[in-house]
Amino acid sequence: MIDPRGQETLTGSAQSEVFQILRDGQPRTRSELATLTGLARSTVAARVDSLLRAGLVRPVADAASTGGRPSRQFAFDGGGLGVLGVDVGATHVHIGLSDLRGRLLTDTATSLAVSEGPDKVLGWVVDEGRRLLADHGNGEFLRGVGVGLPGPVEHTTGRPVDPPIMPGWDRFDVTGLLTDAFAVPVLVDNDVNVMALGERIDHWPDVDDLLFVKVSTGIGAGVISSGRLQRGAQGIAGDIGHVYVPGREDVQCRCGNSGCLEAVAAGPAIAAALRGEGLDVHTVQDVATAVTQGDVAAVRAVREAGRVLGQVLTACVSLVNPAVIVLGGPIASAGDHLLAGAREVIYTRSTPIATGSLQIVRSRGTDKAAVSGASSMAIQHVLSVDGVEALLREATA
Amino acid sequence: MIDPRGQETLTGSAQSEVFQILRDGQPRTRSELATLTGLARSTVAARVDSLLRAGLVRPVADAASTGGRPSRQFAFDGGGLGVLGVDVGATHVHIGLSDLRGRLLTDTATSLAVSEGPDKVLGWVVDEGRRLLADHGNGEFLRGVGVGLPGPVEHTTGRPVDPPIMPGWDRFDVTGLLTDAFAVPVLVDNDVNVMALGERIDHWPDVDDLLFVKVSTGIGAGVISSGRLQRGAQGIAGDIGHVYVPGREDVQCRCGNSGCLEAVAAGPAIAAALRGEGLDVHTVQDVATAVTQGDVAAVRAVREAGRVLGQVLTACVSLVNPAVIVLGGPIASAGDHLLAGAREVIYTRSTPIATGSLQIVRSRGTDKAAVSGASSMAIQHVLSVDGVEALLREATA
Numbered sequence: 001m002i003d004p005r006g007q008e009t010l011t012g013s014a015q016s017e018v019f020q021i022l023r024d025g026q027p028r029t030r031s032e033l034a035t036l037t038g039l040a041r042s043t044v045a046a047r048v049d050s051l052l053r054a055g056l057v058r059p060v061a062d063a064a065s066t067g068g069r070p071s072r073q074f075a076f077d078g079g080g081l082g083v084l085g086v087d088v089g090a091t092h093v094h095i096g097l098s099d100l101r102g103r104l105l106t107d108t109a110t111s112l113a114v115s116e117g118p119d120k121v122l123g124w125v126v127d128e129g130r131r132l133l134a135d136h137g138n139g140e141f142l143r144g145v146g147v148g149l150p151g152p153v154e155h156t157t158g159r160p161v162d163p164p165i166m167p168g169w170d171r172f173d174v175t176g177l178l179t180d181a182f183a184v185p186v187l188v189d190n191d192v193n194v195m196a197l198g199e200r201i202d203h204w205p206d207v208d209d210l211l212f213v214k215v216s217t218g219i220g221a222g223v224i225s226s227g228r229l230q231r232g233a234q235g236i237a238g239d240i241g242h243v244y245v246p247g248r249e250d251v252q253c254r255c256g257n258s259g260c261l262e263a264v265a266a267g268p269a270i271a272a273a274l275r276g277e278g279l280d281v282h283t284v285q286d287v288a289t290a291v292t293q294g295d296v297a298a299v300r301a302v303r304e305a306g307r308v309l310g311q312v313l314t315a316c317v318s319l320v321n322p323a324v325i326v327l328g329g330p331i332a333s334a335g336d337h338l339l340a341g342a343r344e345v346i347y348t349r350s351t352p353i354a355t356g357s358l359q360i361v362r363s364r365g366t367d368k369a370a371v372s373g374a375s376s377m378a379i380q381h382v383l384s385v386d387g388v389e390a391l392l393r394e395a396t397a
Numbered sequence: 398m399i400d401p402r403g404q405e406t407l408t409g410s411a412q413s414e415v416f417q418i419l420r421d422g423q424p425r426t427r428s429e430l431a432t433l434t435g436l437a438r439s440t441v442a443a444r445v446d447s448l449l450r451a452g453l454v455r456p457v458a459d460a461a462s463t464g465g466r467p468s469r470q471f472a473f474d475g476g477g478l479g480v481l482g483v484d485v486g487a488t489h490v491h492i493g494l495s496d497l498r499g500r501l502l503t504d505t506a507t508s509l510a511v512s513e514g515p516d517k518v519l520g521w522v523v524d525e526g527r528r529l530l531a532d533h534g535n536g537e538f539l540r541g542v543g544v545g546l547p548g549p550v551e552h553t554t555g556r557p558v559d560p561p562i563m564p565g566w567d568r569f570d571v572t573g574l575l576t577d578a579f580a581v582p583v584l585v586d587n588d589v590n591v592m593a594l595g596e597r598i599d600h601w602p603d604v605d606d607l608l609f610v611k612v613s614t615g616i617g618a619g620v621i622s623s624g625r626l627q628r629g630a631q632g633i634a635g636d637i638g639h640v641y642v643p644g645r646e647d648v649q650c651r652c653g654n655s656g657c658l659e660a661v662a663a664g665p666a667i668a669a670a671l672r673g674e675g676l677d678v679h680t681v682q683d684v685a686t687a688v689t690q691g692d693v694a695a696v697r698a699v700r701e702a703g704r705v706l707g708q709v710l711t712a713c714v715s716l717v718n719p720a721v722i723v724l725g726g727p728i729a730s731a732g733d734h735l736l737a738g739a740r741e742v743i744y745t746r747s748t749p750i751a752t753g754s755l756q757i758v759r760s761r762g763t764d765k766a767a768v769s770g771a772s773s774m775a776i777q778h779v780l781s782v783d784g785v786e787a788l789l790r791e792a793t794a
Binding site for chain 1: 414435436437440549558604605606618620622623625627628629630631632633634635636637639640641643644652654708709711712713715716717718719720746747748750751753754755
């Protein structure tokens, strides 16, 4: 009955223990590290040397010392290594270079439809990534790449799976192409998970249970429980776009079922309803613009979409008991109407104990949020036990 | 942007590193432990001594040695220490004594209504717990107590919160009373979480994403994601009994809302519907009995309850993407009818990728499952980094 998995993690952690202690950024001497870890002094000295060679740790001048004496304290150095964060949207691509502290150093974006296919989109990513890196001196700086894609991704392989708005991408080896180009670990996930990570890291670092919901051409969620992005058994946790909305069997969904949440409440459904009222709206962005301009029919339709979304989210609130629900995407950003509809239903229909301190808010992420989330996914990997071990092996070799 | 929490865990783990390596049960010498951990030999020797004194580790005779020479290998010894697991049900109490490997050594149960109040119920637990322990020699054996209660529990304090079927228990200090009686750490949780843990440990040890759903007088779920029981922000994750079932606004729930899942599909609702058809059923057990006897109306009502449950579970499937859903409680155990209804809706309404390898099954837990889950909750605590540190401090003092 003893779970053997805990042990593996702990044994692994022992290997990079010195680094994991230094990771908080506080400078420490070799002697302090030996006391904190219980490791032999010679072991600590060897590990500090490896960390210095790997560029993960820097010597820090002793505060009391002003002369040229060699420094004896060491601290995490997130500035000397970095990652690329890539946000592939339906109609844009955005890439940024960050250091291991998550500080964005430089970024660039372009209008490019994902439907142009992986060769064109990833070709741009490789070219621009190399250009950003060239400005940063050398190839040694880059340690990982994180990518968000606007469709379902098999996380273990990094391949898109039946992505509806991404012709040519199905099962495409995104990880392989980018690993060949950059020769570092590449992590690929869907854009909603990436935005959930970005939102939490940038705005809710102390919240361990957070639901990020994106309403755009589809509807999807990123689920963070116990401080960790949950992917579920097949990696599709949060895929709430096809939850059945009772009473809406009249609405056909592109998935083949009827009454799916996104067939009722996502951008195209709202646009279609508004066209029925004589408005000239087609895209998600059109809907957002109409709402921003105060069009009464658009405001009413978005608020009703918020109510339908809220209906599905009440079950989610009961199941995972989040502290925060963040609504993102262009329609959520266009005023408080989607939010108001969702709040109305969730606060009415959920139990008081679940909603007593539940915050339901609009995304505070800027247009750089997805790049920030993709970068943080890569940074988490680089600084994980396995990632640090890989850097140390390389530095020692 | 660097999450400082990972670091604390890893630093903490370093403290009990020797034990965490020995926990897999494989015997190792002090020298092997020094190599595996990188700890100084003197540190390893001191820690092994502490672990021996704490009773967590035993010397193992070298296989090659047959004489009286002192043994040099050490291994985890789960047999010398143990925990009490307590299952408080609506109408019964069950207590078992297990060793730290989770092997049930002895147990006893009684018919006792939880509505008799905490003094009577916990009085029985203390008396019987002491009796079970007396048969096991000495007070040194016991290292923890785990308790499952049939109502909402604030996990951090172990106090029941507004428990509907537990008069006299609201905010009662269960942890305090049992800590005073047994002088060991006491962990209290609701029975559904405890059964989810027991179900996973006993039957699905390799499944990291599991939903356990209990249908009884109420309906609740235990959510295991990434191998971990998820409690959510307020500790009420899985509290799905009051999710709104659209179209059933006619049904009043005891919570004050209408159309709640458990007001439509739990035992009392099924019993009320059957009384409307002239059957003499009142309790959950009556419903289970009628189904077992093949009463057509009862079978039909339970199958319909399964469909309603399935409707709520489709949203849960999309959100957390479990590999297994286990249905428990007396009605689930009375044949495959509840299961069939739930499967029908979940397999129809969820996306193929979510249900392709989703198993929906009846609980395989015996009447000892809740005791097993309560014990494992206590064992996990005792063998955690903090738990082992506490044992070592005590052994060193």
